[in-house]
C-alpha cells in the first residue's frame with residue numbers, strides 16, 4: 001500500500017521544499033525544452049481572473065509559450081489585473097500580447113500610435129498583426145510589423161479572415177508568410193478563431209479540410225514557421241499527427257494546455273508513439 005501511494009503522488013506533496021532544492025522540479029519543467037525549439041503553445045485568455053491565471057501558470061505555465069489576451073478584452077480588464085498577468089507571464093519567459101483584433105480596432109480608429117504607447121506602457125512584450133476583420137494593405141502590414149519590432153516587441157502575424165466560410169488560399173498564405181517573416185515576424189498564425197469551426201482550415205463541423213492542408217504543405221516552404229489555431233482536441237491531434245510534436249498550436253483553451261502537452265509527449269492514447277523512451281523514463285521516474 002505504501003509503495004502504491006508513493007507511485008501515485010508526486011513527491012512534492014510529501015516534501016515540497018526538499019524537492020525544489022534537489023532540482024527535481026526543474027528537471028520536469030520545460031524551460032530546457034523551450035531552449036531546444038519545442039513546439040510553441042499559445043493559449044487564449046478571454047478574461048481569466050487573478051486566481052485562475054495564477055493557477056494556470058502554476059499548473060501549465062511550463063508548457064505554455066505565449067498568452068494572448070483575446071481580441072479586445074485587454075482594455076476592458078482592470079489595469080491592475082492586466083499588469084499582474086503581464087508580470088507573471090514575463091517572469092516565466094512567456095510572450096504576452098493583446099489579440100490582433102485590438103490592433104485592427106486601433107487601425108480603424110486611427111489610433112495606432114496610441115495602441116503602441118499603451119502596449120509598451122503596460123509592458124506587453126508581443127503584439128499580433130492581423131486582418132481578420134479589416135482590410136490591411138501589404139505596405140501597412142509590413143510597417144506595423146516593423147513598428148512593433150522598433151518598439152522592442154515580438155511580432156506574431158495572423159493569416160486569414162474571420163468571416164464564416166472563409167478559406168485558406170495556400171499560395172496567398174505562402175506569400176504572406178514569406179513577407180511577414182522577412183519583415184521580422186516570429187511566426188505566422190493561421191486563423192481558426194476561438195471556436196475552430198467554419199473558418200480557414202476547418203469546416204462547419206470543425207473537421208480539417210485535408211485537401212487544403214495538403215495544399216498548404218505543398219506551397220509553404222517551411223510550415224515550421226506557422227502556428228495553427230486549433231482550439232479543439234481532434235484538431236490538435238490531427239496537426240500533431242501531420243507535423244509531429246513540434247508543431248506550433250494556438251488558441252488553446254487555458255484548461256487544455258496541460259492535456260495538449262501530454263499529446264506532444266506521447267502521454268495520451270491519441271499520440272502514444274510520440275516522445276523518446278528516455279524522456280518517458282524521466283517523466284515516470286519523477287512520479288516515483
Ligand SMILES: O=C(O)[C@H](CS(=O)(=O)O)OP(=O)(O)O
Pocket residue numbers: 068069070071072098099100101102128130132162191192193194195229251
Ligand atoms: O483570431 C482569433 O483567433 C481571436 C479570437 S476570435 O476570432 O475573435 O474568436 O481573435 P484575436 O483578435 O486574434 O484575439
